[in-house]
Amino acid sequence: MILIKLGGSAFSNKAKPLSFHEEPVRNLALLIKQHGITPVLIHGGGSFAHPVAKAYGLDKGIRDDAQLIGVSLTSLTLSLLNERITSIFSKLGLPTYTIRTGAVFMRTLSGLKLSGDVVDLVRRLVGMRIIPVFYGDVIHDYELGFSILSGDEIMVELAKRLKPRYALFLMDVEGVYSEGPRRGELIRVFKPSTSISYSSSGVDATGGLMGKLKHAIELAEMSVQTYLCSVMDQESISLILTGGEPRGCTRIEAT
Amino acid sequence: MILIKLGGSAFSNKAKPLSFHEEPVRNLALLIKQHGITPVLIHGGGSFAHPVAKAYGLDKGIRDDAQLIGVSLTSLTLSLLNERITSIFSKLGLPTYTIRTGAVFMRTLSGLKLSGDVVDLVRRLVGMRIIPVFYGDVIHDYELGFSILSGDEIMVELAKRLKPRYALFLMDVEGVYSEGPRRGELIRVFKPSTSISYSSSGVDATGGLMGKLKHAIELAEMSVQTYLCSVMDQESISLILTGGEPRGCTRIEAT
Numbered sequence: 439m440i441l442i443k444l445g446g447s448a449f450s451n452k453a454k455p456l457s458f459h460e461e462p463v464r465n466l467a468l469l470i471k472q473h474g475i476t477p478v479l480i481h482g483g484g485s486f487a488h489p490v491a492k493a494y495g496l497d498k499g500i501r502d503d504a505q506l507i508g509v510s511l512t513s514l515t516l517s518l519l520n521e522r523i524t525s526i527f528s529k530l531g532l533p534t535y536t537i538r539t540g541a542v543f544m545r546t547l548s549g550l551k552l553s554g555d556v557v558d559l560v561r562r563l564v565g566m567r568i569i570p571v572f573y574g575d576v577i578h579d580y581e582l583g584f585s586i587l588s589g590d591e592i593m594v595e596l597a598k599r600l601k602p603r604y605a606l607f608l609m610d611v612e613g614v615y616s617e618g619p620r621r622g623e624l625i626r627v628f629k630p631s632t633s634i635s636y637s638s639s640g641v642d643a644t645g646g647l648m649g650k651l652k653h654a655i656e657l658a659e660m661s662v663q664t665y666l667c668s669v670m671d672q673e674s675i676s677l678i679l680t681g682g683e684p685r686g687c688t689r690i691e692a693t
Numbered sequence: 694m695i696l697i698k699l700g701g702s703a704f705s706n707k708a709k710p711l712s713f714h715e716e717p718v719r720n721l722a723l724l725i726k727q728h729g730i731t732p733v734l735i736h737g738g739g740s741f742a743h744p745v746a747k748a749y750g751l752d753k754g755i756r757d758d759a760q761l762i763g764v765s766l767t768s769l770t771l772s773l774l775n776e777r778i779t780s781i782f783s784k785l786g787l788p789t790y791t792i793r794t795g796a797v798f799m800r801t802l803s804g805l806k807l808s809g810d811v812v813d814l815v816r817r818l819v820g821m822r823i824i825p826v827f828y829g830d831v832i833h834d835y836e837l838g839f840s841i842l843s844g845d846e847i848m849v850e851l852a853k854r855l856k857p858r859y860a861l862f863l864m865d866v867e868g869v870y871s872e873g874p875r876r877g878e879l880i881r882v883f884k885p886s887t888s889i890s891y892s893s894s895g896v897d898a899t900g901g902l903m904g905k906l907k908h909a910i911e912l913a914e915m916s917v918q919t920y921l922c923s924v925m926d927q928e929s930i931s932l933i934l935t936g937g938e939p940r941g942c943t944r945i946e947a948t
Binding site (some may be wrong): 500503506507509510511513514517518520521524525527528531533534535536537538540541542544551553554555556558559562563566567568578580583 | 755758761762764765766768769772773775776779780782783786788789790791792793795796797799806808809810811813814817818821822823833835838
């Protein structure tokens with residue numbers, strides 16, 4: 439089993455609402471087709487969901503009923519985005535099946551609750567060679583009414599139950615750099631002890647690189663082979679998918 | 694709790710793929726707003742899903758991997774339809790939250806399996822005054838790979854768990870007629886013993902009127918007050934929602 443997270447930055451420009459770059463998604467779909475694999479795909483909300491969710495303050499929970507329309511609008515834009523991504527897969531002959539994250543995940547007072555049936559559904563879909571698709575979503579929260587569940591969190595939660603061999607985080611950059619996005623040196627192996635000096639410019643709406651690294655380390659701690667790669671680095675992704683060690687990318691190690 | 698099924702015929706023309714009539718959906722949303730209720734809404738696939746699902750033979754299960762793209766395409770058109778319906782609600786200030794049916798329902802060898810968490814989620818959403826939305830969908834089937842779950846079946850399955858007071862099936866006609874759609878007399882109270890003479894012209898892709906009546910009777914047997922109405926009959930729907938007896942519509946009785 440392989441989990442692939444297609445980050446929002448990989449296919450959209452945070453500064454431009456509803457911007458969408460087809461090429462990186464198509465590149466990923468072509469690699470999946472070429473290697474004949476059936477991964478579980480998780481995509482971010484990119485510039486579709488973040489501006490709406492932020493405008494309605496959904497990252498801070500529901501304090502006012504007027505925010506509930508923001509839940510509907512965020513859901514709508516995420517649905518539009520999911521259609522764009524899955525239709526690129528369909529055009530290449532790769533069947534997908536979207537499992538709306540908020541239909542199966544709830545945030546309770548004791549942590550995330552995932553419907554047990556979903557694990558069975560995902561295994562069955564992969565067995566039929568149909569790609570299960572999840573996405574970062576606005577989900578019901580027992581305490582806050584609604585809150586955001588990021589694609590990176592979904593990776594960790596699914597990995598706990600599916601025990602994948604690989605987890606790939608695909609981004610718009612080659613991996614983790616020592617001094618910020620594309621600044622300093624590309625770090626080939628990142629461990630919890632690795633020090634990097636990042637300015638706030640590297641931070642996005644769902645926790646930024648530090649959040650991503652925290653989740654990636656959790657995956658590595660579960661003995662999942664975890665990599666952060668550029669979505670356009672076909673050679674490295676192909677090497678990982680065939681059991682090799684890539685020349686690009688950052689590999690995450692637990693210790 | 695009120696379950697409302699917005700039938701495909703109520704908002705689209707079966708003979709015209711992707712046809713959509715906004716007015717009936719807006720009419721329903723206005724009634725919901727006027728009465729300040731938070732129903733659970735279930736919509737059909739109408740001319741969005743049926744032509745694609747039929748073209749790929751999804752009503753007969755998966756016998757060939759080439760049909761799997763049909764699963765993706767049916768999913769896409771259903772998602773588009775759901776966006777159109779929920780955006781009409783959003784424009785009127787009514788928040789909705791779509792629970793993709795196929796994410797929570799699977800058809801197993803012993804019947805339909807619904808994730809238990811969903812019942813909790815639906816209750817919580819209604820408690821927050823956000824309308825949970827389901828739709829007739831292509832779902833995973835243990836035996837056939839995939840099969841269709843109709844909106845009428847969803848009504849029955851949700852009613853078993855949610856024990857609603859009312860179930861409304863909204864259609865393009867006033868109710869059940871004695872001799873076919875709009876032919877003969879409108880039947881005011883339909884019981885299992887009521888005889889009607891219908892030609893095949895009254896049959897649609899998911900079981901036709903006979904299928905709908907079978908499901909409506911199942912609801913009535915659970916002591917749910919069950920009606921079949923025209924989506925445009927504001928007066929009758931308002932009367933039902935305020936505990937009265939409508940002049941239009943067909944009421945379903947179990948015995």
